[in-house]
Amino acid sequence: MDYDLIILGSGPGGYVAAIRASQLKMKVAVVERAELGGICLNWGCIPTKALAASAGIFAQCRKSEDFGIEVKGEITPHFSKIIERKNRIVATQIKGINPEEISSGHSTSNIDRFGFKHVDCFIIHYR
Numbered sequence: 688m689d690y691d692l693i694i695l696g697s698g699p700g701g702y703v704a705a706i707r708a709s710q711l712k713m714k715v716a717v718v719e720r721a722e723l724g725g726i727c728l729n730w731g732c733i734p735t736k737a738l739a740a741s742a743g744i745f746a747q748c749r750k751s752e753d754f755g756i757e758v759k760g761e762i763t764p765h766f767s768k769i770i771e772r773k774n775r776i777v778a779t780q781i782k783g784i785n786p787e788e789i790s791s792g793h794s795t796s797n798i799d800r801f802g803f804k805h806v807d808c809f810i811i812h813y814r
């Protein structure tokens with residue numbers, strides 16, 4: 688298959704470039720070796736902010752009396768639930784750039800991605 692543009696990596700740099708190129712009517716392929724969305728969506732910006740939000744709520748609950756609010760009982764962070772919440776947020780964000788199912792492994796998926804025509808995304812796990 689012929690492409691006007693092949694982008695290595697589907698982080699914010701890659702998928703935004705793919706969307707723009709698609710808007711400019713180019714036939715685009717994105718090749719990703721790990722997870723769609725790159726560092727930002729999977730390990731960096733989004734997950735860290737989700738975890739920081741839980742930490743912030745915990746800290747605020749501990750200081751609630753300063754704000755005139757009584758919290759009864761022990762305030763206990765449940766790490767598995769915090770991680771679950773983080774995972775849900777990441778999954779939702781990734782769905783935003785990938786409305787279709789991804790096939791993984793060494794097989795490739797070859798369908799329109801990112802909600803735009805003419806963008807094929809190949810997820811190739813070859814670490």
Ligand SMILES: Cc1cc2nc3c(=O)[nH]c(=O)nc-3n(C[C@H](O)[C@H](O)[C@H](O)COP(=O)(O)OP(=O)(O)OC[C@H]3O[C@@H](n4cnc5c(N)ncnc54)[C@H](O)[C@@H]3O)c2cc1C
Nearest residue numbers: 695696697698699700701718719720721725726727731732
């Ligand atoms: C903990 C943490 C928190 C962060 N928080 C913020 C924040 O709050 N705000 C902010 O603006 N930035 C934040 N960042 C920075 C942000 O994550 C990066 O600026 C952003 O991800 C860079 O995007 P990118 O597309 O250039 O690269 P990346 O997101 O790194 O994506 C590159 C992609 O290319 C793929 N790839 C690499 N080589 C190949 C290859 N040869 N073949 C195929 N695929 C390949 C990788 O698997 C990856 O998916 C944070 C980073 C970290 C680590």
